[in-house]
Amino acid sequence: MDVLNNLAFGFSHALTPENLLYCATGCVVGTLVGLLPGLGPLATISLLLPLTYSIPTGGALIMLAGIYYGAQYGDSVSAITMKIPHASSIVACIDGYQMTLKGKTGLALFTAGVSSFIGGTVAIVVLALFAPLLGDIALKFGPTDYCALMLFGFVCVSFVTTGSLLNGLAMCLLGVLLGQVGSDLETGLERFTFGLPSLVDGVSLVSLALGCFGIAEITKNLDAREERTPFNGKIKLMPTWPEFKRIIPSALRGSVVGSFLGILPGGGPVIAQFAAYGIDKKVSKYKDEIGQGAIEGVAGQAAADEAAARTSFIPLMSIGIPENAVMALMMAAFIIKGIQPGPNMIAKHPDLFWGLVASMWVGNCFLLLLNVPLVRFWLSVFKIPYNVLFPSILFFCCVGTFSINNSLHDIYTTAAFGLIGYIMMRLAFDPAPLMLGFILGPMLEEYFRRSMLLSRGSFLTFFTHPISATLLSLLALFIGWQVFTTVKGWRAAAAAGKAQPASS
Amino acid sequence: MLNQNVARGAFLAAVALFFASNALRYPIGDLAHAGPGLFPLLICIPLLIIAGAIVLQARLAEPVPLQFNPRNIALIMASLVGFVIASEYVNAIAGIVVLVFVAGFAGTNYSWTRNIKVALGLIAVAYVFQHFLGLNLKLL
Numbered sequence: 177m178d179v180l181n182n183l184a185f186g187f188s189h190a191l192t193p194e195n196l197l198y199c200a201t202g203c204v205v206g207t208l209v210g211l212l213p214g215l216g217p218l219a220t221i222s223l224l225l226p227l228t229y230s231i232p233t234g235g236a237l238i239m240l241a242g243i244y245y246g247a248q249y250g251d252s253v254s255a256i257t258m259k260i261p262h263a264s265s266i267v268a269c270i271d272g273y274q275m276t277l278k279g280k281t282g283l284a285l286f287t288a289g290v291s292s293f294i295g296g297t298v299a300i301v302v303l304a305l306f307a308p309l310l311g312d313i314a315l316k317f318g319p320t321d322y323c324a325l326m327l328f329g330f331v332c333v334s335f336v337t338t339g340s341l342l343n344g345l346a347m348c349l350l351g352v353l354l355g356q357v358g359s360d361l362e363t364g365l366e367r368f369t370f371g372l373p374s375l376v377d378g379v380s381l382v383s384l385a386l387g388c389f390g391i392a393e394i395t396k397n398l399d400a401r402e403e404r405t406p407f408n409g410k411i412k413l414m415p416t417w418p419e420f421k422r423i424i425p426s427a428l429r430g431s432v433v434g435s436f437l438g439i440l441p442g443g444g445p446v447i448a449q450f451a452a453y454g455i456d457k458k459v460s461k462y463k464d465e466i467g468q469g470a471i472e473g474v475a476g477q478a479a480a481d482e483a484a485a486r487t488s489f490i491p492l493m494s495i496g497i498p499e500n501a502v503m504a505l506m507m508a509a510f511i512i513k514g515i516q517p518g519p520n521m522i523a524k525h526p527d528l529f530w531g532l533v534a535s536m537w538v539g540n541c542f543l544l545l546l547n548v549p550l551v552r553f554w555l556s557v558f559k560i561p562y563n564v565l566f567p568s569i570l571f572f573c574c575v576g577t578f579s580i581n582n583s584l585h586d587i588y589t590t591a592a593f594g595l596i597g598y599i600m601m602r603l604a605f606d607p608a609p610l611m612l613g614f615i616l617g618p619m620l621e622e623y624f625r626r627s628m629l630l631s632r633g634s635f636l637t638f639f640t641h642p643i644s645a646t647l648l649s650l651l652a653l654f655i656g657w658q659v660f661t662t663v664k665g666w667r668a669a670a671a672a673g674k675a676q677p678a679s680s
Numbered sequence: 681m682l683n684q685n686v687a688r689g690a691f692l693a694a695v696a697l698f699f700a701s702n703a704l705r706y707p708i709g710d711l712a713h714a715g716p717g718l719f720p721l722l723i724c725i726p727l728l729i730i731a732g733a734i735v736l737q738a739r740l741a742e743p744v745p746l747q748f749n750p751r752n753i754a755l756i757m758a759s760l761v762g763f764v765i766a767s768e769y770v771n772a773i774a775g776i777v778v779l780v781f782v783a784g785f786a787g788t789n790y791s792w793t794r795n796i797k798v799a800l801g802l803i804a805v806a807y808v809f810q811h812f813l814g815l816n817l818k819l820l
Contacts, residue, residue: 342730342733342737343734345726346727346730346734349726349730350692350695352723353695353723353727356699356723360706360716362716363707363715363716365706365707365716367702367703367706367716367720368702368720391756391760394756395752395756398752398786398787399749399752562787563784563789563791563794566783567759567779567780567783567784567795567798567802568798570756570759570760570779571763571776571780571802571805574760574764574775574779575806575815578815578817579815584764584768585764587760587763587764588760588761588764590760591757591760591761594753594756594760595753598753599691602684602746602747602748603684603687603691603746604688604744624714624719625714625719628711628712628714629712629713629714633710634711635711666740
């Protein structure tokens with residue numbers, strides 16, 4: 177009953193005219209920007225974060241959440257209609273684009289919209305039930321446990337987002353180092369500022385995000401010099417009843433898988449999509465059709481995508497640790513608005529927490545009622561030539577950076593991170609773990625120093641506390657397994673190399 | 681041809697050494713009473729090990745050529761720097777014009793008329809930002 181009361185309380189906040197407007201604006205703007213080539217949810221939130229500075233806290237968080245879902249939906253539209261995937265819509269490309277080739281674009285988009293709605297609804301129930309529960313558990317966490325949890329998150333995110341543990345971890349550590357720039361919290365000593373006044377308060381998150389995602393992405397797209405053909409096919413949205421019946425079981429399966437995987441560190445929409453797609457391929461009644469444009473191939477992954485996006489808020493809001501780069505950026509938005517996510521957030525700001533949870537469902541309704549029927553309008557974004565778009569995006573990067581401190585000089589920092597982001601992109605580094613490391617870096621240092629102080633400098637403290645000992649043991653097992661498989665791969669490759677000249 | 685994998689390791693090693701050498705300039709303290717330099721120094725150690733592992737891995741794997749096109753990134757950087765300088769010494773309208781006309785060289789084709797239209801559109805957006813959202817941008 178408590179949950180129902182809390183949800184009713186949340187809806188009373190989410191359904192105010194201002195918050196409804198912020199939610200709708202977030203969904204629409206997020207969809208529009210998310211549709212643009214090369215701009216996934218992370219880049220979209222980075223670009224639009226400064227828009228929320230002048231908005232009241234509750235409205236700003238609701239709008240940001242709306243931007244996130246909108247960007248995800250925009251992603252799936254571009255994946256289904258034009259096979260332009262971003263990180264969060266890779267699986268939508270497989271069957272979604274096959275359906276487009278068969279002339280069933282409308283059905284694919286409708287399936288994605290309805291499945292996202294189902295996934296989002298299931299996830300909100302999970303979120304409302306589990307976030308307060310996990311918040312109570314998080315109160316038992318000490319500094320050593322937080323350190324271990326952050327390290328665990330680094331390893332999981334590194335492996336899941338980049339596929340290479342070494343590259344991902346390197347980016348996380350680089351992010352942690354960038355987070356050290358500025359005044360030391362305990363002594364006030366300026367670190368790595370090189371006498372530059374703009375670095376005394378640390379590297380600006382917006383400059384880092386806009387540089388590494390906005391500017392670097394633009395340059396990468398310009399290097400590719402691809403001319404994209406706009407989608408001009410027919411769109412018939414409404415399915416037949418037998419088609420509609422096929423959506424439900426797959427969407428429900430995807431919702432459960434996505435809700436569960438969204439909570440795990442390193443989890444989130446991408447891994448949930450693949451898992452849901454894999455399960456549908458095994459258990460669906462129409463499993464033989466999956467991969468060739470089946471409704472189930474779109475429904476399951478879309479539901480999982482949406483469910484995981486929602487439940488990934490659980491660790492952020494209940495423990496205060498973001499589990500992926502998008503959530504790290506959301507955490508930064510919370511902090512900018514003066515809210516510290518964590519076990520006390522629900523108790524201290526019930527209006528924000530439950531308002532946000534309720535607004536997720538409202539956002540889902542907006543996506544279903546506005547975005548799905550207006551899909552032809554959204555696709556017209558692709559008709560804008562990139563030569564017109566990219567100077568405009570650059571201008572918005574400048575305005576976004578300027579709006580934080582009203583300082584034109586901050587744009588130099590954004591430009592510098594644009595260059596660094598571009599170099600990293602050319603070196604095949606994924607900047608997503610860097611964001612996580614950057615945002616968690618100062619917190620990791622604080623908890624590490626506190627742990628060491630309490631234990632009088634003994635590293636054994638990490639192994640005498642059960643939560644941190646368990647997490648670090650899991651971490652050691654995972655890294656050991658990674659080293660074993662890598663060495664095994666090298667040996668197999670060396671053996672194959674020796675066998676080849678012998679056989680030839 | 682520069683091997684992308686070797687370059688990746690070298691980049692990380694350079695970053696780790698840069699931060700480590702600077703961290704040593706700050707008080708280190710001990711583990712129980714960590715100084716401002718200790719934590720960054722501790723982070724540099726695994727980063728340096730990873731850099732070494734990546735270089736080692738690169739020697740065992742097939743080389744991958746590093747592709748780097750300095751033209752576009754240089755133009756984008758120049759457009760951003762131009763925006764700041766023109767906005768500071770003239771006004772934001774001049775900044776927008778410089779941004780659009782310099783960045784335009786990085787596009788697939790260059791058109792003066794298109795640039796004028798884009799610049800006018802962005803000036804209109806900047807006007808809306810200034811008058812309706814309170815953005816403190818010096819337009820005139």
